[in-house]
Structures are given as structure tokens and as C-alpha cells.
Amino acid sequence: GAVVSQHPSWVICKSGTSVKIECRSLDFQATTMFWYRQFPKQSLMLMATSNEGSKATYEQGVEKDKFLINHASLTLSTLTVTSAHPEDSSFYICSVDRGRVTYNEQFFGPGTRLTVL
């Protein structure tokens, strides 16, 4: 598999502040990473596809100006939640795509729990 880390593992912030979440691929150079959001007792919802060196592709209904994604290197993608509000509180999970050797092979990070007060 691939080893994926996220930082921080949890964060609490005040409403209106911005929060940056890092996703690192520790043993694989990832051209593509994905960002998901998961609300309590719900499934993972894809937010965006992060492509190294180019703009992210956002899913329908996800505000690109609110959730800024930067994939500046093959081992790091960041998600910045700008002007966070309580409804943005969620579990944010990234994944690394190892390519199509066996189709869509995604390996997930441990997640970041964001709580906005």
C-alpha cells in the first residue's frame, strides 16, 4: 500500500478563522490526491481531486473559494478551509491514488477532525 499522513489530527478553531490541513504521501510520489469529508454516521463524500502542478477539480456543490487546495509537490497536498463556520465541522480525509496498476487504488490518511466553535 501507500503510507499517508495528515496533520493535524484534530483542530478546534473559532468561527471566521481559516484552517490548513496537510496530507502527505510518505512513501510514494502522488500525482493525484483526493479530499473527502465525512459527517458523523455518514459516508465519505468526495470534495475534490487534487492534481500536482495544476488546479484542483471540485465536485458539484463544493465551493472552491472556501476549500482551497494546493498540491505543490508530489508528496504534499493541503486543504485550507477559509472563514470556517460551525457547519464546516467534519472529519476531513485525504487519499493518495497509486495509479491504475490495479484500477483505482486509493490509500487513505488517518483523517483530521475539524471543530468550529
Next chain:
Amino acid sequence: GESVGLHLPTLSVQEGDNSIINCAYSNSASDYFIWYKQESGKGPQFIIDIRSNMDKRQGQRVTVLLNKTVKHLSLQIAATQPGDSAVYFCAENTGFQKLVFGTGTRLLVSP
């Protein structure tokens, strides 16, 4: 389609029993399916996958069955252990590298 669920279905079993977790997928064009295990507060962990040209695949203590006719996927866990307690998600590859996740099933294993 996208998966939205407010209540996770729960499967409760005794240690040593066999568990069967079911999943209905939405896109008949999906060509690859994966089962993930998610423990509380953690990211999903890969369990087993299957391509659409197969109807069964076995791993260690786990078997995935695919019925394309009715768009149904199941995960069988043999000799379930307390450590298997988690939420299990199926995911389908709908193309363009994207995965769509099912609603999930919580598995509770009693000693």
C-alpha cells in the same frame, strides 16, 4: 449516484460467527469495487477488491461476491473477531479515478 445516510445499519454478531455485509451500488458502468473498514476516528482501510469481470474473490478470512445483474456486492467475514468491529463501506469506481462510497454498515462483534 452519491451516498447519503443518516443512520448506519448495524449488524450484530457473536465472536466466531460468520458475518455478511451487503451493499447495493448504483452505476452499472462501474468496473471496480472495493471494501473498506473504518474504525472510529480513523481513515478507511483497504480490505479487498474485485473487478467487474469476476464474481467472487477471496482473501484471508474475507470473501467478496459481486452480482452485476442486480448491482449487489457482499463482504463475508469468516470467524468474526472482536477486532473486526468497525464500519464497513463498499466503494465503486465510476471512472475518472473517482470512488463513490456506499452508506456503510456498522459491525458489532460480541465476545
